[in-house]
Amino acid sequence: MEAILEAHNVKKTYYLGSVPVHALRGVSFDVKPGEFLTIYGPSGSGKSTLLHLLGCLDKPDDGRIILDGQDVLKLNSNELAEVRLKKISFVFQFYNLLPRLSAQQNVELPLVIAGIPEKEAEARAVEMLRLVGVEHRAKHRPYELSGGEQQRVAIARALVNKPKIVFADEPTGNLDTKAGQEIITLMKKLNMENGQTFVVITHDPKIAEVADRMIFLRDGLIEDIRTPSTRRNMS
Amino acid sequence: MKTQRIMGMAWESMKQRKLRTSLTTLGVVIGITAIISLASLGEGFRLDVKQQLQSGFELNNLTVIPGSLFAGYSRTGFSDQQLDDVAAIPGVEVATGVMQIGNVTLYNGNKTVTAFVATAVNFTDFVKIFQDRFIFESGNAPENNSDDAIVIGYKVNHSGDNSSAFAEAGDYVTVAMNVPQLPTGFTVQNQTFRVSGTLQRRGTSGITNFDYWVFLPLKTVREMYHINQSDLIFVKVKDQQESEAIADKIENHLGHFKVTVLVPLAFIKQVDNILNIVQIFLLAVAAISLIVAGIGIMNITMVSVMERTREIGILKAIGAKDRTVLGIFLSEALITGIIGGVIGIITGYGLSYTLAYILSSMIHTQQTNTILQTPETHQTLAVTPVFSPEWTAVAFVFAIAVSVIFGLYPARKAAKLDPVQALRYE
Numbered sequence: 001m002e003a004i005l006e007a008h009n010v011k012k013t014y015y016l017g018s019v020p021v022h023a024l025r026g027v028s029f030d031v032k033p034g035e036f037l038t039i040y041g042p043s044g045s046g047k048s049t050l051l052h053l054l055g056c057l058d059k060p061d062d063g064r065i066i067l068d069g070q071d072v073l074k075l076n077s078n079e080l081a082e083v084r085l086k087k088i089s090f091v092f093q094f095y096n097l098l099p100r101l102s103a104q105q106n107v108e109l110p111l112v113i114a115g116i117p118e119k120e121a122e123a124r125a126v127e128m129l130r131l132v133g134v135e136h137r138a139k140h141r142p143y144e145l146s147g148g149e150q151q152r153v154a155i156a157r158a159l160v161n162k163p164k165i166v167f168a169d170e171p172t173g174n175l176d177t178k179a180g181q182e183i184i185t186l187m188k189k190l191n192m193e194n195g196q197t198f199v200v201i202t203h204d205p206k207i208a209e210v211a212d213r214m215i216f217l218r219d220g221l222i223e224d225i226r227t228p229s230t231r232r233n234m235s
Numbered sequence: 236m237k238t239q240r241i242m243g244m245a246w247e248s249m250k251q252r253k254l255r256t257s258l259t260t261l262g263v264v265i266g267i268t269a270i271i272s273l274a275s276l277g278e279g280f281r282l283d284v285k286q287q288l289q290s291g292f293e294l295n296n297l298t299v300i301p302g303s304l305f306a307g308y309s310r311t312g313f314s315d316q317q318l319d320d321v322a323a324i325p326g327v328e329v330a331t332g333v334m335q336i337g338n339v340t341l342y343n344g345n346k347t348v349t350a351f352v353a354t355a356v357n358f359t360d361f362v363k364i365f366q367d368r369f370i371f372e373s374g375n376a377p378e379n380n381s382d383d384a385i386v387i388g389y390k391v392n393h394s395g396d397n398s399s400a401f402a403e404a405g406d407y408v409t410v411a412m413n414v415p416q417l418p419t420g421f422t423v424q425n426q427t428f429r430v431s432g433t434l435q436r437r438g439t440s441g442i443t444n445f446d447y448w449v450f451l452p453l454k455t456v457r458e459m460y461h462i463n464q465s466d467l468i469f470v471k472v473k474d475q476q477e478s479e480a481i482a483d484k485i486e487n488h489l490g491h492f493k494v495t496v497l498v499p500l501a502f503i504k505q506v507d508n509i510l511n512i513v514q515i516f517l518l519a520v521a522a523i524s525l526i527v528a529g530i531g532i533m534n535i536t537m538v539s540v541m542e543r544t545r546e547i548g549i550l551k552a553i554g555a556k557d558r559t560v561l562g563i564f565l566s567e568a569l570i571t572g573i574i575g576g577v578i579g580i581i582t583g584y585g586l587s588y589t590l591a592y593i594l595s596s597m598i599h600t601q602q603t604n605t606i607l608q609t610p611e612t613h614q615t616l617a618v619t620p621v622f623s624p625e626w627t628a629v630a631f632v633f634a635i636a637v638s639v640i641f642g643l644y645p646a647r648k649a650a651k652l653d654p655v656q657a658l659r660y661e
Contacts, residue, residue, distance in 0.1 A: 057551075078556050081556040081557070084554040113550075115236055
């Protein structure tokens with residue numbers, strides 16, 4: 001199957017003052033449509049940097065990233081914004097909902113930015129909230145919601161624009177075990193039933209359990225790529 | 236993203252920071268209030284002064300004085316030929332020469348009065364020029380220039396503690412004049428005249444006050460003084476707009492630096508110019524206060540951008556373009572400008588009326604009474620604010636422009652934020 005996302009020899013170096021930090025030292029892999037991929041690795045392994053690059057929030061120093069057949073390095077900041085709006089979305093560890101807006105307004109936000117008419121945006125947001133199971137909390141502000149509920153709202157916001165890929169950065173990292181499990185179940189359900197592609201950065205072995213493929217990252221390099229079969233063989 | 240929604244988001248965010256929004260807006264309100272009230276009061280004051288000057292000065296009248304103030308004063312006077320030449324200049328309606336004979340003493344039975352200004356005039360022409368001032372208490376102007384008749388000003392006729400008038404029309408009074416006696420010296424000569432009329436109180440017009448004047452017949456006085464010259468020429472022009480051009484012609488004809496022509500219109504224009512400059516200066520001061528408000532907007536938008544760095548990161552991650560983020564922050568500045576402008580215009584109107592009331596009640600009629608100033612000159616200066624739609628529009632546009640210009644830098648800063656850095660911001 002044609003890959004929806006390809007990373008070719010992606011490199012990124014940061015400078016802390018004048019000290020170079022080689023966050024990524026040549027990473028290559030691809031993501032198939034409908035895949036649930038996890039990127040696993042200790043802190044400092046370059047996970048977040050990779051996610052930012054794949055998510056078009058930042059540009060690599062070297063290498064190529066092909067998203068849906070498009071070389072994202074050739075895009076300017078406006079075109080990258082357009083890609084983020086239409087093709088990809090994010091779920092963050094700390095939810096990153098806008099505190100001033102209600103749950104529903106948060107979900108509507110990408111549609112509003114895309115210029116979707118108010119009525120339609122409202123209807124689609126309500127539908128999404130129902131899909132993630134928090135429609136009864138639609139009018140509440142983020143601070144009135146539990147962590148699990150906030151993350152559900154964040155997932156609803158991520159899905160509302162029908163993205164090709166959802167990038168999740170430690171989506172269960174700030175949740176208790178039960179809420180974390182619920183979020184994993186929800187994401188897997190969306191993956192199985194709707195064919196939604198997920199790329200999830202995690203420490204959480206429970207997420208790894210539901211993944212189609214796992215990429216192990218260490219010191220800015222891919223150490224290992226495992227599929228469920230190899231995982232089963234190992235265990 | 237649609238502009239309307241961007242404005243909506245900006246407004247929502249402003250509503251959630253009520254105190255901060257109010258204080259920022261207050262800066263603009265004060266600036267606009269200052270501009271509106273100074274502009275309207277300044278304009279009102281200018282028009283009022285102009286109107287008073289116009290009603291004081293007879294704009295159709297020119298005064299021709301021999302000599303030039305700084306090129307040497309001359310006592311030569313004007314010949315009758317020169318007078319006729321002036322009268323013949325196109326646009327001149329009437330020109331008449333007068334003789335100033337200093338102070339004289341008048342006797343009517345046992346009553347005595349001194350007039351400081353005795354002027355010998357040809358009544359027929361003189362009254363044509365000053366018809367607004369020849370309002371009689373009794374009698375009227377002599378009909379013939381050869382009549383031995385005089386007109387007495389109000390203050391001469393009602394001088395001192397005398398409750399009754401010195402004379403009435405029809406009385407015969409004796410005038411004691413200092414007549415030059417050749418080769419040197421003066422002799423006092425008495426001459427009896429019929430009082431043709433006495434004038435009503437009138438006050439100062441321009442720089443002369445007929446209340447203190449006594450008008451004698453020129454023909455008789457010339458015979459007594461053996462002089463065939465005029466000290467001054469009064470000219471009435473047909474159209475006041477031509478007064479400056481006609482003054483030039485008179486000067487050209489009589490010789491530069493040999494005469495001075497007083498043109499009330501030119502004087503009023505100068506005063507008007509000065510008041511204009513004062514008004515512009517005041518507005519510049521008011522504009523500074525609006526600039527200060529602009530800096531306030533800049534400051535608060537900077538703080539706002541910093542506080543909402545993470546929010547900006549989220550918006551960008553979701554797919555907001557740079558110009559959307561710019562739009563959100565610029566909209567806040569714009570809304571501040573619009574609201575501040577509207578409120579400022581309203582309070583500016585209010586303040587103008589309040590200040591006008593206070594000013595008007597402070598400017599009282601002065602009770603000075605001199606040969607140039609009489610109570611009548613100091614009519615109460617009722618300053619009425621004058622609002623022009625142009626000034627209101629300019630102030631409103633200025634409010635918006637200042638807000639947007641000062642909001643631009645921080646809004647651009649927000650738009651250019653790196654999304655990764657912004658998302659990490661705590």
